[in-house]
Amino acid sequence: MSAITSFLAIFRGRRLATFGLIWLLIVVVAAVAAPLLAPFDPLDFDPMVRLSEPGWPYIFGTDHFGRDSLSRALFGARMAVLIGLGSVLVALSTGGLIGMLSAYSTRLGHVLMRLVDVLMAFPALLLALVLMALLERSVLNTIIVIGVVYATTTARILFGLTLKLKNEVFVDAATCSGAGHASILFRHILPNLISPLLVQASFIFAFSQLQAAALDFLGLGLPPEVPSWGNMLSEERIYITRAPWLLIFPGALIILSVFSMNLIGDAMRDSLDPRFKDDIAGV
Amino acid sequence: MFVYTFNRLLALIPTLLAASILVFLFIHLIPGDPASILLGDTATPEEIAELTRAMGLDKPLWTQYFIWLSNVVQGDLGTSVFFREPVLAVIASGAETSILLACMTMMWIIVLGIPIGILAATRHGTWADQLASGGAMLFASVPTFWLGLYLILIFAVGLGWFPSSGFPSITDEGGVFNLRYLMLPSLTLAAPNAALIIRLVRASMLDVAREDHVRTARAKGLHPARVAIKHIFRNALIAVAAAFGFTFAALVSEAVVTETVFSLPGIGRLVVQSILRRDYPVIQGVILIIVIFYMLINLLVDLAYARLDPRVSLS
Amino acid sequence: MALLEVRDLEVGVAIGGKVLPVVQGISFDVEENQTLGIVGESGCGKSLTSLAIMGLLEGSMLRLTGGSISFNGQDLLALSPRARRAIMGDQMAMIFQEPMTSLNPVYRIGDQIIESLRQHRSMSQRQARARAIELLDLVRIPDPERRVDSYPHQLSGGQRQRVMIAMALACGPKLLIADEPTTALDVTVQKEVLDLMLDLQKRTGTAIILISHDLGVISETCDKVVVMYRGKIVESAKTATLFSNMSHPYTQGLLASIPVVDHDVEWLNAIPGRVPLIDEVLPGCAFHPRCSFAQASCATSPPSADYVSDDHLVRCHFPNDRPSGGEAGGDA
Numbered sequence: 001m002s003a004i005t006s007f008l009a010i011f012r013g014r015r016l017a018t019f020g021l022i023w024l025l026i027v028v029v030a031a032v033a034a035p036l037l038a039p040f041d042p043l044d045f046d047p048m049v050r051l052s053e054p055g056w057p058y059i060f061g062t063d064h065f066g067r068d069s070l071s072r073a074l075f076g077a078r079m080a081v082l083i084g085l086g087s088v089l090v091a092l093s094t095g096g097l098i099g100m101l102s103a104y105s106t107r108l109g110h111v112l113m114r115l116v117d118v119l120m121a122f123p124a125l126l127l128a129l130v131l132m133a134l135l136e137r138s139v140l141n142t143i144i145v146i147g148v149v150y151a152t153t154t155a156r157i158l159f160g161l162t163l164k165l166k167n168e169v170f171v172d173a174a175t176c177s178g179a180g181h182a183s184i185l186f187r188h189i190l191p192n193l194i195s196p197l198l199v200q201a202s203f204i205f206a207f208s209q210l211q212a213a214a215l216d217f218l219g220l221g222l223p224p225e226v227p228s229w230g231n232m233l234s235e236e237r238i239y240i241t242r243a244p245w246l247l248i249f250p251g252a253l254i255i256l257s258v259f260s261m262n263l264i265g266d267a268m269r270d271s272l273d274p275r276f277k278d279d280i281a282g283v
Numbered sequence: 284m285f286v287y288t289f290n291r292l293l294a295l296i297p298t299l300l301a302a303s304i305l306v307f308l309f310i311h312l313i314p315g316d317p318a319s320i321l322l323g324d325t326a327t328p329e330e331i332a333e334l335t336r337a338m339g340l341d342k343p344l345w346t347q348y349f350i351w352l353s354n355v356v357q358g359d360l361g362t363s364v365f366f367r368e369p370v371l372a373v374i375a376s377g378a379e380t381s382i383l384l385a386c387m388t389m390m391w392i393i394v395l396g397i398p399i400g401i402l403a404a405t406r407h408g409t410w411a412d413q414l415a416s417g418g419a420m421l422f423a424s425v426p427t428f429w430l431g432l433y434l435i436l437i438f439a440v441g442l443g444w445f446p447s448s449g450f451p452s453i454t455d456e457g458g459v460f461n462l463r464y465l466m467l468p469s470l471t472l473a474a475p476n477a478a479l480i481i482r483l484v485r486a487s488m489l490d491v492a493r494e495d496h497v498r499t500a501r502a503k504g505l506h507p508a509r510v511a512i513k514h515i516f517r518n519a520l521i522a523v524a525a526a527f528g529f530t531f532a533a534l535v536s537e538a539v540v541t542e543t544v545f546s547l548p549g550i551g552r553l554v555v556q557s558i559l560r561r562d563y564p565v566i567q568g569v570i571l572i573i574v575i576f577y578m579l580i581n582l583l584v585d586l587a588y589a590r591l592d593p594r595v596s597l598s
Numbered sequence: 599m600a601l602l603e604v605r606d607l608e609v610g611v612a613i614g615g616k617v618l619p620v621v622q623g624i625s626f627d628v629e630e631n632q633t634l635g636i637v638g639e640s641g642c643g644k645s646l647t648s649l650a651i652m653g654l655l656e657g658s659m660l661r662l663t664g665g666s667i668s669f670n671g672q673d674l675l676a677l678s679p680r681a682r683r684a685i686m687g688d689q690m691a692m693i694f695q696e697p698m699t700s701l702n703p704v705y706r707i708g709d710q711i712i713e714s715l716r717q718h719r720s721m722s723q724r725q726a727r728a729r730a731i732e733l734l735d736l737v738r739i740p741d742p743e744r745r746v747d748s749y750p751h752q753l754s755g756g757q758r759q760r761v762m763i764a765m766a767l768a769c770g771p772k773l774l775i776a777d778e779p780t781t782a783l784d785v786t787v788q789k790e791v792l793d794l795m796l797d798l799q800k801r802t803g804t805a806i807i808l809i810s811h812d813l814g815v816i817s818e819t820c821d822k823v824v825v826m827y828r829g830k831i832v833e834s835a836k837t838a839t840l841f842s843n844m845s846h847p848y849t850q851g852l853l854a855s856i857p858v859v860d861h862d863v864e865w866l867n868a869i870p871g872r873v874p875l876i877d878e879v880l881p882g883c884a885f886h887p888r889c890s891f892a893q894a895s896c897a898t899s900p901p902s903a904d905y906v907s908d909d910h911l912v913r914c915h916f917p918n919d920r921p922s923g924g925e926a927g928g929d930a
Contacts, residue, residue, distance in 0.1 A: 125536030504686035
């Protein structure tokens with residue numbers, strides 16, 4: 001309970017960040033309840049109502065196949081949350097583990113961090129593109145690719161943070177009391193890294209939305225039939241003059257979600273332990 | 284300075300070799316026979332046999348790597364499956380567009396990012412600061428292609444001020460006025476990056492403003508503007524310069540999208556099209572060149588950093 | 599008329615829409631060629647008082663909320679920011695506590711001195727540079743022609759503080775404010791830097807406000823002493839008067855906490871407790887929780903500042919009704 005209260009305390013007096021939190025809650029609710037909330041099947045198309053303007057019964061209008069934009073947007077929230085959480089999970093677990101182990105064992109760190117350096121020599125989207133060129137377009141592959149791209153930065157950050165913590169007194173105390181390596185890493189060091197990890201997670205979540213949208217736009221992300229905000233933009237872009245709403249709604253959803261996550265990340269970073277603050281570069 | 288630069292260049296070699304191994308392995312990660320991948324679907328068995336022999340594809344992997352590496356060092360990056368031309372020539376044909384786009388974008392980033400960042404920092408806590416830093420975060424949250432599409436809709440289709448797509452070379456008819464084709468793309472590409480620089484300039488200036496030496500400067504009776512520029516901004520520039528390497532990486536990534544939106548004949552669109560065309564030799568070549576370029580940019584950033592901060596020793 | 603006349607100075611800190619007073623009712627004079635010491639523990643408002651006089655409170659959460667400061671016959675608080683800046687660094691200069699961080703790391707020390715000079719004097723770059731070398735020589739930096747091109751990180755702490763002094767003296771100020779100028783330095787260097795300041799004062803006739811938590815330093819260097827506790831003056835007098843007749847228990851406590859080198863002391867007579875925080879409400883005397891002579895009335899009514907003799911001001915309910923405490927009180 002106290003973790004939740006201290007998390008909520010971050011938002012006291014920060015109206016914008018509170019707005020961000022509320023918006024993200026709405027997105028999560030939409031994602032979970034998409035089948036209940038959506039008035040139509042997101043995949044059903046009706047050529048009779050192609051490109052209809054926002055109104056009743058198509059609140060967000062319909063696309064060039066005559067599919068209901070609102071329903072697609074609601075199911076798109078599902079993809080947004082899935083990709084966000086998925087890439088955060090991949091990035092933090094792999095990158096976090098590499099970073100922590102590298103800082104903990106200097107010899108291993110030499111090899112692993114070199115590898116991270118090499119991977120960081122590839123600009124993020126380029127790395128994602130190249131990996132996608134090797135893989136099939138699928139939800140899982142998109143998540144893995146984006147996660148791997150941000151695993152490198154996460155590894156760098158966690159490497160720095162763990163190095164700082166490694167030399168603190170409580171780690172010496174744990175070593176002296178006979179704690180094993182795994183115990184020191186996961187029971188003594190890791191709990192201290194939870195807050196910086198959460199901040200990093202919120203920024204990865206934000207970036208992953210933009211990356212996924214860019215991959216969708218380039219035709220190298222989610223399969224075209226999957227209703228995602230990026231695919232909605234990508235497919236309807238040639239109708240921008242005839243049916244501008246088709247790009248405004250999904251675009252606004254992406255912007256609002258990324259903006260919200262950045263606001264939350266920023267607020268969380270501001271309330272972070274000053275020792276860790278400079279290590280995490282967000283927006 | 285010269286010795287330092289030389290040593291830094293030498294230090295790049297191990298990373299570069301490691302990156303080249305990754306780039307080399309790229310072809311081998313694709314399922315299928317490398318020779319047919321490199322030659323495309325239309326290759327005859329004779330062509331495949333010829334390439335297999337030339338690249339040593341029947342030899343151990345490390346032999347293949349050294350054959351490939353020695354070719355690369357001599358400027359032979361292979362042949363494009365799609366264009367039937369040397370990869371280096373294909374990449375070179377996109378270089379003008381991409382380099383000019385990058386230069387114009389950098390100009391926007393500096394012209395917009397730095398003054399707005401300084402303004403936000405010096406007006407810390409006022410509505411101007413909130414507008415600048417909030418606006419910057421909003422722009423950093425906009426998908427590049429979405430912004431590009433709406434800039435086309437408003438300024439090309441609606442107002443007709445700028446062309447919406449393509450880029451004739453500045454050596455063609457129109458000369459440097461052809462740069463107007465890059466106006467909207469460079470603004471699109473600059474927006475999220477300028478936003479990052481605004482936030483970075485602001486944050487580092489606020490950090491520096493708390494340092495003791497700024498109080499010393501104020502105690503000299505200097506005008507606040509002079510304190511802000513000569514003392515606060517000058518010191519904050521050290522952190523900002525360090526971030527320009529990241530900005531370049533972001534620029535490359537977003538250039539891929541931007542060149543696609545505006546149908547610019549640059550290297551970024553070449554990557555995407557090559558991926559869609561399965562033109563693997565070109566993908567491999569472009570990645571190698573971008574990685575080398577990125578490392579050189581990072582070296583330049585480090586050199587600039589050392590010049591900006593006298594505490595960094597060059598020995 | 600004194601060079602500097604401070605009357606009823608008040609400084610507050612703005613927290614969440616409210617302004618809490620942190621410095622109250624500060625009044626003192628500084629004459630030309632004289633040294634005034636301000637002494638007290640950290641958090642007593644010494645530095646804030648000096649920043650307020652200098653005009654450096656702007657841009658922080660601190661506000662000057664009342665009082666007047668007259669310098670050289672001018673009402674400083676009535677001046678425009680521009681006119682105020684014309685005085686700062688020229689007629690009035692300041693040296694800070696942290697020599698390690700008080701110089702800008704990215705500029706050569708010569709250029710930082712030149713900046714001060716050219717801000718207030720119309721000098722060519724070459725003249726200013728020659729003057730900067732002179733000043734470095736004056737503050738006894740060895741090899742000044744070469745050192746003028748050094749960066750701050752290439753100098754030791756003591757040398758940096760000398761550079762700060764050179765910079766402060768660049769325009770020949772009438773008043774030099776030195777905020778704990780030696781605290782961050784090694785003990786051996788402390789004395790050198792203090793001697794340098796006093797020596798320069800003899801040559802130039804500059805008035806000095808020396809801020810310190812060390813009553814020992816103050817006793818050796820100052821003509822007059824102001825003792826501050828929690829934002830107020832608790833005792834002030836000529837140095838000789840003060841040390842012969844210490845009347846406030848806080849002053850006595852400060853003296854008792856000076857380590858006496860020739861005794862074989864095993865512990866210091868530090869004053870028990872700590873300075874109250876600014877948001878703590880104390881209706882009576884702010885020192886009473888730490889005062890070994892406190893009576894019941896000390897907790898309820900604030901003492902007023904009264905003269906116990908000419909120029910000797912004490913803010914205490916019982917300035918003379920108790921035995922003198924502390925080691926130096928002796929059998930006076």
